[in-house]
Amino acid sequence: MAGLGRTLAMQAINSLIILFVILVIISVMFVYLNQKQLEAVVIEATQMFVRNLERNPNLTPEQKEQLAKAFEYNMRVRFGLIGSPAERIFNLMTRLITLDLGNARNAYLGASTSVKDQIVFALKNTIILFTTATIISTIIGILLGMSAARRAGSILDKAVSFVAILSSSIPFWWLGMLMLLAFSFKLGWFPYSAKDVYVAVARLQAMLQAGQLDKLTYFLKYLYTWAYYMVLPLITVVILSIGSWAYVTRNIVLSKLTEDFVMTARAKGVPERKVLYGHVLRAASPPIVTIIALSMVSSLGGAIITETVFGWPGMGLLYWVSLSNGEAMLLAANVYVTVLLFIIVVFALNFIYAILDPRVRTGAATYTPR
Amino acid sequence: MPSRKRIKEIFLLFVKSKMGLAGLILLIILASLAVLFPVVGDQEKINNWRNYEYWIDYPKKAPPCWAQRNSFPTQIITGEDTVSYEYKVFRVNDLTVHSYIVRFIIERNTPTSMNLRLNVSYNKTTYVYIAIVRPDGQIVNLTNNYESPTLTSMRTVFGVSSSSYNGTVYKNLASYINNPQIANLYIAPWLEANNIAVGSTELSVLSSKGSQIIFMKLTPAILTNPELLEGEYKLRVDIISRDESVSTGFVSLSLIGTCYGVLGTDVYGRDLSQAVLYGIRWALIIGLLVAFVSTLAGGLYGILSGYYGGLIDEILLRIAQIVYSIPVLPLLIILSYMLKPSIWNLVGLLIAFGWPGTALVTRSMALQLKEETYVEAARAFGASHGRIILKYILPQTLPYLFASMALGVPGAILTEAAVSFLGLGDPTKITWGRILNEAQASMATVNGYWWWVIPPGLMIMMAGTTFIFIGYALDTVLNPRLKR
Numbered sequence: 001m002a003g004l005g006r007t008l009a010m011q012a013i014n015s016l017i018i019l020f021v022i023l024v025i026i027s028v029m030f031v032y033l034n035q036k037q038l039e040a041v042v043i044e045a046t047q048m049f050v051r052n053l054e055r056n057p058n059l060t061p062e063q064k065e066q067l068a069k070a071f072e073y074n075m076r077v078r079f080g081l082i083g084s085p086a087e088r089i090f091n092l093m094t095r096l097i098t099l100d101l102g103n104a105r106n107a108y109l110g111a112s113t114s115v116k117d118q119i120v121f122a123l124k125n126t127i128i129l130f131t132t133a134t135i136i137s138t139i140i141g142i143l144l145g146m147s148a149a150r151r152a153g154s155i156l157d158k159a160v161s162f163v164a165i166l167s168s169s170i171p172f173w174w175l176g177m178l179m180l181l182a183f184s185f186k187l188g189w190f191p192y193s194a195k196d197v198y199v200a201v202a203r204l205q206a207m208l209q210a211g212q213l214d215k216l217t218y219f220l221k222y223l224y225t226w227a228y229y230m231v232l233p234l235i236t237v238v239i240l241s242i243g244s245w246a247y248v249t250r251n252i253v254l255s256k257l258t259e260d261f262v263m264t265a266r267a268k269g270v271p272e273r274k275v276l277y278g279h280v281l282r283a284a285s286p287p288i289v290t291i292i293a294l295s296m297v298s299s300l301g302g303a304i305i306t307e308t309v310f311g312w313p314g315m316g317l318l319y320w321v322s323l324s325n326g327e328a329m330l331l332a333a334n335v336y337v338t339v340l341l342f343i344i345v346v347f348a349l350n351f352i353y354a355i356l357d358p359r360v361r362t363g364a365a366t367y368t369p370r
Numbered sequence: 371m372p373s374r375k376r377i378k379e380i381f382l383l384f385v386k387s388k389m390g391l392a393g394l395i396l397l398i399i400l401a402s403l404a405v406l407f408p409v410v411g412d413q414e415k416i417n418n419w420r421n422y423e424y425w426i427d428y429p430k431k432a433p434p435c436w437a438q439r440n441s442f443p444t445q446i447i448t449g450e451d452t453v454s455y456e457y458k459v460f461r462v463n464d465l466t467v468h469s470y471i472v473r474f475i476i477e478r479n480t481p482t483s484m485n486l487r488l489n490v491s492y493n494k495t496t497y498v499y500i501a502i503v504r505p506d507g508q509i510v511n512l513t514n515n516y517e518s519p520t521l522t523s524m525r526t527v528f529g530v531s532s533s534s535y536n537g538t539v540y541k542n543l544a545s546y547i548n549n550p551q552i553a554n555l556y557i558a559p560w561l562e563a564n565n566i567a568v569g570s571t572e573l574s575v576l577s578s579k580g581s582q583i584i585f586m587k588l589t590p591a592i593l594t595n596p597e598l599l600e601g602e603y604k605l606r607v608d609i610i611s612r613d614e615s616v617s618t619g620f621v622s623l624s625l626i627g628t629c630y631g632v633l634g635t636d637v638y639g640r641d642l643s644q645a646v647l648y649g650i651r652w653a654l655i656i657g658l659l660v661a662f663v664s665t666l667a668g669g670l671y672g673i674l675s676g677y678y679g680g681l682i683d684e685i686l687l688r689i690a691q692i693v694y695s696i697p698v699l700p701l702l703i704i705l706s707y708m709l710k711p712s713i714w715n716l717v718g719l720l721i722a723f724g725w726p727g728t729a730l731v732t733r734s735m736a737l738q739l740k741e742e743t744y745v746e747a748a749r750a751f752g753a754s755h756g757r758i759i760l761k762y763i764l765p766q767t768l769p770y771l772f773a774s775m776a777l778g779v780p781g782a783i784l785t786e787a788a789v790s791f792l793g794l795g796d797p798t799k800i801t802w803g804r805i806l807n808e809a810q811a812s813m814a815t816v817n818g819y820w821w822w823v824i825p826p827g828l829m830i831m832m833a834g835t836t837f838i839f840i841g842y843a844l845d846t847v848l849n850p851r852l853k854r
Contacts, residue, residue, distance in 0.1 A: 017692055018695050029708045165835060166835060168834070168838065171791070174787075177806070178823065185818040301697055305699075305788055309810065331703070332704060335701065342697040
């Protein structure tokens with residue numbers, strides 16, 4: 001187990017370095033680019049304040065000057081404009097890590113205006129959506145890939161390869177728009193905005209408390225409500241993820257099928273089903289997990305944006321909201337948390353890999369492509 | 371370097387594979403559309419893409435005409451279409467007449483508006499005569515004509531001073547006709563001249579639907595059960611002036627229906643087919659540039675790392691791994707937000723994050739290649755490191771580099787589309803992502819503007835598959851080990 005521990009430690013260090021690099025990039029960019037805008041905001045607000053002071057006849061000029069200075073200082077503290085650039089970068093980094101970023105102008109998602117609360121709310125919804133989608137697409141994808149490998153060259157096999165190619169060049173969010181056009185606009189089966197799921201759930205809860213519903217109907221209706229609002233985004237993500245799961249599984253299983261242990265198992269008279277799902281899948285799963293982990297890094301970003309289209313109140317929608325409202329801090333926090341989420345997912349997958357693969361070696365072994 | 375014969379062999383193998391051929395054909399189509407845009411497309415529309423005034427006459431949110439079978443296809447005849455109109459100058463008594471006859475086709479339905487624009491300049495009293503000449507030879511006057519006791523003044527029709535004016539005059543003829551007074555003065559007499567009685571009920575029909583009635587078959591039931599008279603119509607516009615030095619120019623006649631062109635229009639009335647076509651250029655530029663530079667840079671980086679080995683390798687490998695594990699899109703979002711939104715910034719950022727994948731592979735290739743006997747032999751002959759890398763190691767990795775270059779294109783196109791979709795794209799460039807961003811901002815899905823959503827995405831998909839096909843085909847041809 002020493003090897004496992006070392007691998008995980010190396011992994012953790014790598015992940016921390018990545019996180020640190022990204023925090024530095026965000027903070028430096030903020031200090032050098034965005035603070036000019038903030039500076040302008042502070043100066044404008046101060047001028048406004050001074051103009052208002054001028055109208056007050058009860059104050060002496062010295063008092064007015066003092067008040068103006070205090071006002072400007074307060075504004076600067078609020079916008080993080082105090083100290084040397086290095087200090088500012090450091091301050092911003094610590095504030096990003098703890099998500100201590102004050103309030104946004106509006107409660108875009110959830111009930112609170114606090115940046116932290118909105119991010120946590122969005123994170124929760126993103127996790128709900130993508131965990132479900134990943135579980136579904138993993139199961140379907142692996143089963144599909146196995147059947148394709150078993151009948152290499154068949155129509156199913158060709159279809160899997162074709163769908164994989166096609167789905168790697170379709171933007172998730174565009175498919176989402178198509179889904180809405182087909183199932184919400186044309187057929188009217190599903191809602192346009194998934195945001196309302198919380199309103200609907202709250203209504204159910206109120207009905208439960210008022211005694212209009214018994215526990216069982218409440219539970220069924222609760223499930224139905226979530227499904228009703230979640231089905232379209234879920235299907236969109238699943239459709240486009242299945243292809244790569246199936247294709248990767250097919251290729252790896254195909255290469256494993258030629259190995260000696262498969263022949264041995266077959267020679268022993270192990271049923272073909274058991275050979276495939278017992279022996280081969282066991283041996284194929286570590287590389288499948290690695291490749292998926294790497295492909296996730298590049299595709300999850302695009303997948304998250306899909307939320308924008310459906311109005312699913314997660315981090316993807318938060319990107320759209322913070323960009324269209326010019327909420328720089330909300331955007332920065334969202335980027336940081338998205339990266340954090342990626343890193344945790346990849347770390348977890350590598351952990352699974354380390355457990356699945358008995359030959360765990362350190363460092364590059366988990367990263368060697370192909 | 372592979373010989374010419376080998377290249378030919380590879381090409382033949384490549385074309386023989388179905389994927390390779392499909393990819394090549396798609397690439398040729400895309401590339402020729404991109405290069406020939408000035409011929410197939412309309413450069414003027416692209417230049418005026420952000421000039422919303424230019425699109426004022428176009429129907430807004432109009433679906434494509436092939437999908438809207440029974441709506442009038444929008445026609446916009448401008449002064450430059452010299453074949454579509456005739457221009458004559460003649461004199462009637464002491465009046466100078468500038469006469470324009472504009473031909474247009476009425477089919478499927480009637481236009482919802484008819485916008486006429488003219489440039490005029492005069493310093494003495496000026497009149498105007500407008501009439502529509504129908505395919506059945508009927509002439510429908512829309513103003514007083516030469517036989518009337520007086521002519522209609524410029525003020526009555528265009529609302530500008532009749533004694534002196536210099537500039538553009540504009541009138542929506544459809545709303546001009548749909549007016550009780552005009553119906554009574556001109557449309558009703560035309561119908562009565564053709565033995566159709568016009569009472570007060572008929573007059574109220576005319577004042578709401580007169581602009582449609584004038585395009586209907588002249589039957590006794592023209593008002594109760596109108597039937598469209600399809601064919602070539604002519605709009606006659608005479609500017610009649612006491613000023614001998616009057617000057618005029620035909621600007622445009624826009625006959626607007628409820629559908630437009632091949633791909634319809636967006637909320638500003640802009641012709642989407644042009645944007646979708648023009649988007650090919652940027653997709654190819656972004657995709658190819660990013661893939662080429664990042665593959666080459668990554669390839670060299672990996673070779674250097676693998677070739678030198680030791681501590682250098684360790685450090686270079688760590689850096690590459692870190693950059694490789696950075697999720698690009700979130701970072702691109704915040705960087706594009708803070709930097710000036712420019713397409714070149716985006717290309718630079720995509721390259722900056724796009725190289726490590728190739729680097730990791732070429733590194734492991736270089737690790738093997740440097741142990742080969744011919745490399746050792748070269749070293750024994752005293753070849754420099756640079757020579758060994760460029761002459762003996764790089765050529766061996768080229769097949770891989772070509773394939774990974776092709777496979778890198780879709781990623782770049784997709785990422786650019788995602789960034790533009792979020793509204794962070796270059797506002798001066800028309801890309802597919804930006805079209806979809808505008809569609810999303812106008813709630814195209816809620817309003818069912820499918821013609822605005824489907825084509826740009828299909829193009830992204832097509833561009834992506836093109837390069838994946840090419841990449842896979844190259845991979846199987848150049849790296850025969852992978853053949854299954």
